[in-house]
Amino acid sequence: MLLTSRLNECPQVSVLRTRDADWGEASPHAPRPTTSSGTTSPAALLWRHQSDGIGTSYQAFRRIPGWPELQGALEALLRAWSHQLTGQLGLREAAFNIVSVSERNWRLGVMISPDEGLTLFVDDSVSPGQPSPQQADMISRGWQSFIPQLRVWDAVYEPGEAGAALAARLAVSELHHRGVRAPGDLRVADAVMGEHGHLDLPGLGIEGA
Template sequence: MRCTSHSIYPRPHLRHGCSMNTVATAWPPLAVLAHRLLHHPTEADLHRDPITLDRHWETLFPDSADAGRSQLSLAALIERIGPPSQYGGGVNGPDIRWHTPSHTVILNVRTGGGLQLSARGLPAVEASDTKRFSTGAEDLGPEAGNRGDLPYLWRLRPCGTGEPPPETPLAQGWDELQGALETLLGAWCQHLEALIGEDDAGFTIDHGDGQLIAMVSPRDDIAVFADRRDGTDRDADHLRRMIARGWHGFAPVLCWWDANFDRTAAGAASAARLVVDELRARGVRDPRALRLIRATLGSNGGLLDLPGSGIAVDDRAAVQ
């Protein structure tokens, strides 16, 4: 993939057809701070608490044509300091990072939705993320909100650079897996479109004797698919059982069962419940036996990590 500032660009900037030079050049405090932390951080900067910004993260993505040129937008910030090395997000909102050979600048969201900005040396970032993923794995339970302790649920590295993929905290039971999938899909519903635009995001789960797919489309909804391992719509009794379980129908051309849900928190919960119900109906005994064999976001390439899925990544699969 050829990595440029146009490879992955915030939706508000593209939505209104703004070129890079339409953004105002009088930089706001956020861009000034980020530029200094990226290019001239002091030793104190690398150890101080994150700088809290009196702004909700949604202000990074203004929704009108005039606001699309706002100096407060992520588009303006990117013009000032360049495209991020990593886009991602968690329970609270987006997590956006710029990497240098020595340190990382992080723009993320604290509890309540407010933005914060920080700079950390690379060893400190890796140690912090590793600890939070490890601690999060120990503290996970059936409640979806427990994944709020993870630094991020998903991340896209457009150029495949940055810290190595974190260890995925595996779901130890079905309630925990359902909570993990609900939280991941819910996060995509919340901020995927704002960060990435109209690209679809999805992943494929392999249970050893078949596959299920979950996708979130900013242009449409949440979609779940299951292969035809358990039969087709030609078997009337089986069709009734599948519909009762939550599937909406069978697509003969694709030979997959499918179901669609609103791109909302309630839709994410319903989609996660259907995935778990189908896996259990197929005789899968332990969610730790599942493997994530594919994860994709759009067609621009890059590497997509899903540590919030609760499912182990198949070592033989390229997750991209």
Template sequence: MTDTTGTVRHDAADLAESLLTHDDADLDRPFTILTHRQASSLVERREALRPLYEAIVARIGPPTLLGGTAHGPSVRWHGSERILLLSGDHGEALLSAHEAAAFVQEEYSRFDSGSLPYTWQLDRHGPGHDHGWTFNGHAAANGWAQTEEHLAQILASWAEHMPLQAPGDWVSFKLWASRDWGRTMIVSYQPSQTSREFCAVIDDRGHEQTPERAAQMRATGWQDLDDTGSWYTRLPETDPTAPATLARLIVTDLRARGTVSSHEVTAWDISAGDHGKLWVPGIGVDVHPRRGEHF
């Protein structure tokens, strides 16, 4: 990875300030502020970006909107006429500035055409202007394979970006399936739970907990049964396969309980530390409530 010495941090902060505030800033051009070595882990990428992100926030203030894509951050600072975007992928982190009205309208059009400019967005009423054009729809994944892929991507994105953007906060959601309505599965990322940050829990009280049932649940991917009759699996963020493993468990369990299509599944009670509104267009299933009017 590139180093993050004081000079590099200062340069990133200078760039952020100039892109957001200077009249002669070069708009719609991404500037690389950090490069990652090939095959770096999400934890390595997160910690490499941390000092630069903190330097930028110290210079220009907290973001207007937090968020991430399937492959990188999606953090925005909204000026009166300009948006500064921190983006990137597994290879690099980028800063770019955009004319606000054109940016939000183009992003709305991308959503409307079926693409995902971001996987999740957290609105904590940060400083800055509201430029409207927020997409109100939601596109669930097309089939189980895509649902599993989207779930894995959003879990990995939370692990890589939430501890940096919202230090200490957990993220969680609940899943219900229409053919098994009322049975709750809880999925979460909890950075305070060292070495078991990813977690899924399923209410299994409708079944007698026999040795045969235990073998069946473990074959599905569940690790153990708690005192309330719920099965759980906990995985460490340091395991690069953990998000995909948890996503596969979620889909396998839903299908084993009779769910035929991912369109029968709804995510609800979606929260990040019970603070702000967390929107998850990239979660892979339907959501409740949908994002409200915002024009």
């Protein structure tokens, strides 16, 4: 069952068989949601939560082709969560980490919750042999504050259209600063929604760690 809504329109409910949805996602002609930057997400199904926690694999995964597409996919996912999570999950949060396949000494965290809003985190750690980033440099890159107890920088946005766009832009920019060559060098790790179940993010086009 799908529930969709647009501004100034009544919500629309439709039923789609799983095999039909999978075919549509796998088809290169499947419709894709656009973002404020004009890019499109790599798949119409951005995320999937399985409350039973079994975590069956998602067969229609499509690898993200480049950085503009990754930024668009992140924006589309965060925009969708901004509108959908509270109504669907109440006070639960959703979160995941983006990590590098070659450097596991840092992670870029993404979280959205009714209490904390839309928040990005990035570890203070950098590549071996490189100096730790200075406060002025991190702030100029868009990070807002440093949390000494966790050794992370964070940036907090209001959930919604503008917040999703700003968070997606900062995330991709930071990945560039961390020396990641291409989205194919990234992995999604520790994806959670609430306390139970299994969360898939096929719309990001990034493999699981």
